[in-house]
Amino acid sequence: MSAPLLKVENLDLFYGDAQALAGVSLEIAQGEIVAIVGANGAGKSSLIRSIHGIEKPARGHVRLDGSDITGWPSYRVCEAGVGHVAEGRQVFPNLSVLENLEMGATPKRARALEKQTLERVFAMFPRLAERRRQAAGTLSGGEQQM
Ligand SMILES: Nc1ncnc2c1ncn2[C@@H]1O[C@H](COP(=O)(O)OP(=O)(O)O)[C@@H](O)[C@H]1O
Ligand SMILES: [Mg+2]
Known part of the structure; x- marks a missing residue:
């Protein structure tokens, strides 16, 4: 091991x-x-x-x-690479889905990888790609957790 x-x-x-x-x-x-x-x-x-x-x-x-x-x-x-997905959604409700995801790419380490990370997230959660222009607060609970 x-x-x-x-x-x-x-x-x-x-x-x-x-x-x-x-x-x-x-x-x-x-x-x-x-x-x-x-x-x-x-x-x-x-x-x-x-x-x-x-x-x-x-x-x-x-x-x-x-x-x-x-x-x-x-x-x-x-x-250092440790993520923390809090329970209770905690999206920025008035920002779009895309803007919320872009907020996740503000750390220096993430900035250079923003484009490929976004593609990876959209491949994992196609629903978010469909709804990228929608205000995050109007997604369903499960979609907000994504
Ligand atoms: N900010 C805090 N101040 C005081 N006590 C807290 C605080 N956060 C959690 N606790 C207490 O610590 C214990 C563990 O809580 P928590 O870690 O939230 O448990 P779990 O996530 O397993 O439900 C509980 O007794 C809770 O009341
Ligand atoms: Mg808990």
Whole structure:
């Protein structure tokens, strides 16, 4: 088995006095799909937000391809190639589908690849290509999640 691409080691996260994560560890290899399953309030979102630098864990490490990215600000985690598709859609409702996708290409790393990435997204989600001029807020829930 190859070395893990993403490695989470012993994460502890607190909101004030309340502990949301206690010693969470996981490893994800390149090409692997890992699902985090748990009841409401179990800490799934807190874990994802900690990986992405939105929350600052009190203890533990997040390693990406060998680099320790623990505590990095979100924009740097994003530049390093970690995406985060939030639940609850969060599109810019008054911008078109195309404009929303273009917003995703603002990081420096993404700018040079904008044209080919857009083609890849439209091939994956032909529905978005059909509706590229439509205001994103008028798409169905499932289409907004795309
Ligand atoms: N910003 C916050 N401030 C205080 N407590 C929070 C905050 N976000 C989440 N929590 C608490 O942390 C725990 C884990 O929440 P969360 O990570 O959202 O769980 P899940 O995504 O698995 O439903 C819950 O007890 C929740 O109430
Ligand atoms: Mg959640």
